[in-house]
Amino acid sequence: MPGAIHHLDCGTMCPRAGKLVGGASWLAPGTLVCHVLVIETARDGLVLVDTGFGTRDVADPTRVPAAFRALTRPVLDPAQCAAAQLPRLGYAVEDVRHVVVTHLDLDHAGGLGDFPAATVHVHRDEHAAALHPGTLAERARYLQRQWGHAPRWATYAPRDGERWQGLPAVRELDGVADEILLVPLPGHSRGHSGVAVRRSAGWLLHAGDAIFSAAELRPGTRVPLGLRAIARVDQHDGRARQASVRALQRLPVDVTVVCSHDPAHLPASR
Numbered sequence: 242m243p244g245a246i247h248h249l250d251c252g253t254m255c256p257r258a259g260k261l262v263g264g265a266s267w268l269a270p271g272t273l274v275c276h277v278l279v280i281e282t283a284r285d286g287l288v289l290v291d292t293g294f295g296t297r298d299v300a301d302p303t304r305v306p307a308a309f310r311a312l313t314r315p316v317l318d319p320a321q322c323a324a325a326q327l328p329r330l331g332y333a334v335e336d337v338r339h340v341v342v343t344h345l346d347l348d349h350a351g352g353l354g355d356f357p358a359a360t361v362h363v364h365r366d367e368h369a370a371a372l373h374p375g376t377l378a379e380r381a382r383y384l385q386r387q388w389g390h391a392p393r394w395a396t397y398a399p400r401d402g403e404r405w406q407g408l409p410a411v412r413e414l415d416g417v418a419d420e421i422l423l424v425p426l427p428g429h430s431r432g433h434s435g436v437a438v439r440r441s442a443g444w445l446l447h448a449g450d451a452i453f454s455a456a457e458l459r460p461g462t463r464v465p466l467g468l469r470a471i472a473r474v475d476q477h478d479g480r481a482r483q484a485s486v487r488a489l490q491r492l493p494v495d496v497t498v499v500c501s502h503d504p505a506h507l508p509a510s511r
Contacts, residue, residue: 243419244281250274251293254313261467273502282419286338290436292352324355343449344430345371347384365396367432426451428482443495451485452500
């Protein structure tokens with residue numbers, strides 16, 4: 242079973258008209274985060290779940306597309322990069338041996354180049370979509386330069402019979418002995434997945450962008466208009482995304498679900 246799990250914001254974003262994304266005011270900017278997990282393991286070093294923005298993004302903001310910067314207004318603070326936050330936890334960049342990505346969008350994979358020796362674990366369909374995009378939308382959403390350092394990829398697809406809480410799952414990640422699972426939650430992107438981590442008191446599931454707000458976990462609860470719009474605009478497959486949301490809503494109470502961009506999930510999940 243993994244040891245401590247640290248929750249980091251590796252990319253605050255401040256879109257205008259904050260109420261659209263769950264803020265209190267139309268006039269003040271909103272707050273979105275890039276929720277990254279740092280998992281301590283007994284034998285396999287550190288495991289990151291997603292990376293947020295990387296040091297190269299911060300040093301040269303033009304690496305982040307202008308349209309994305311205009312819409313989300315990322316802070317791009319060097320102190321928020323995972324590579325900068327690890328020393329404050331008592332670790333070095335070299336301690337990161339594995340990165341498990343929910344998907345390869347630019348705000349989730351921007352820091353891959355900061356950990357060049359790490360194995361990058363990803364769903365097989367996501368890897369194919371990112372490295373060989375098949376549509377205009379896929380060509381727009383993935384930044385090939387974020388893996389220009391030629392990382393060591395480990396790709397997966399669930400095998401028959403592999404299940405977690407009734408969902409298809411990959412139960413064994415190459416080189417990772419602890420219970421860290423890749424749980425396909427398709428829809429947002431072609432191979433989008435959640436990452437489940439076994440804890441002493443139940444499970445923690447990082448659901449990536451399967452949802453954008455904690456409100457989506459409660460059927461019938463109103464989700465801020467801007468977050469609903471982002472979910473629809475960014476989705477690869479709307480029906481699959483809705484099915485993934487329903488699957489998250491059905492999970493038992495001993496599964497704590499967090500997502501990538503809702504700031505409410507950071508203090509709640511510590």
